[in-house]
Amino acid sequence: MARPRLEEIATRVWAARVEPCDVTIGVIGGDDGVLVVDAPGSVAAGRALCAAVTALDAGPVLGVVHTHAHLDHVLGAAAFRELDPAVPVHAQTEAVAALDAAARGASRALHDDLLPHLEAAEQEAAVAAPIVVPDRPLSSVRAVDLGGRLVELVHPGRGHTAGDLVVRVPDVDLVLAGDLVEESGPPSYGPDAHPLDWPASLDVVLGLLSGRSIVLPGHGAPMDRDAVEEQRALLGVVAETVRDLATRGVPADEALEAAPWPFPSAGLEHAVARGYAALPLLRRRLPLL
Numbered sequence: 001m002a003r004p005r006l007e008e009i010a011t012r013v014w015a016a017r018v019e020p021c022d023v024t025i026g027v028i029g030g031d032d033g034v035l036v037v038d039a040p041g042s043v044a045a046g047r048a049l050c051a052a053v054t055a056l057d058a059g060p061v062l063g064v065v066h067t068h069a070h071l072d073h074v075l076g077a078a079a080f081r082e083l084d085p086a087v088p089v090h091a092q093t094e095a096v097a098a099l100d101a102a103a104r105g106a107s108r109a110l111h112d113d114l115l116p117h118l119e120a121a122e123q124e125a126a127v128a129a130p131i132v133v134p135d136r137p138l139s140s141v142r143a144v145d146l147g148g149r150l151v152e153l154v155h156p157g158r159g160h161t162a163g164d165l166v167v168r169v170p171d172v173d174l175v176l177a178g179d180l181v182e183e184s185g186p187p188s189y190g191p192d193a194h195p196l197d198w199p200a201s202l203d204v205v206l207g208l209l210s211g212r213s214i215v216l217p218g219h220g221a222p223m224d225r226d227a228v229e230e231q232r233a234l235l236g237v238v239a240e241t242v243r244d245l246a247t248r249g250v251p252a253d254e255a256l257e258a259a260p261w262p263f264p265s266a267g268l269e270h271a272v273a274r275g276y277a278a279l280p281l282l283r284r285r286l287p288l289l
């Protein structure tokens, strides 16, 4: 597999877009080595990324961070463990729990989410791939010292999943935001999304940004603050529309046709189901039997 092209998007911060699923990976350099933010969606692609990181000649891999538990951002971590069995893997506690359940075979949810996006041969590899359970869980914040550079891992709240993390590199005013924002398509609402919490969590991320910040999304090219703000507004419209329809007693299975939506409605099935389920019963005004 060809090595991904790591492009330096800020001083000692590199980014690459890798298949499967066109995931955006970040590599952050310090004096002691590098931190890899997200791994590709297959072990083979993980090995190719390892080779590209080694070719940077920026020092050893000091750690891997998963911005969330989705396997398109995770499966390649096994390749970094092949290189160094002791390499720390950081993730938010909810993401660790989801990956632990998948690793033990106790839950198929993460695989069910990934497999439809893969070719048949890739599906077999994904099912067979070992899942690295992150050994550095964090609940809200952690600073990671890369030598001469402190990097912050922040859980801004629930959104794309229950265990989203963003990674901030303060000295270059850059944030790696995982799938809390996307550039190459609309934000992805899956069966584990928290559509009503997502806007407020993105407000926390916006609070970490200046007017000149660079934001690396989970899929796509770097974004500026305005683009993140715009996406936050649209996520807010989704949450408000869910609340409004539920309060007016519109059944969940009619919601997608009952209102205009800021994103293609084909991708909003889970946004509606999860949003309705999260509302208190009284606000759903269910018809009386």
Ligand SMILES: [Zn+2]
Binding pocket: 068, 070, 160, 179, 188
């Ligand atoms: Zn995701």
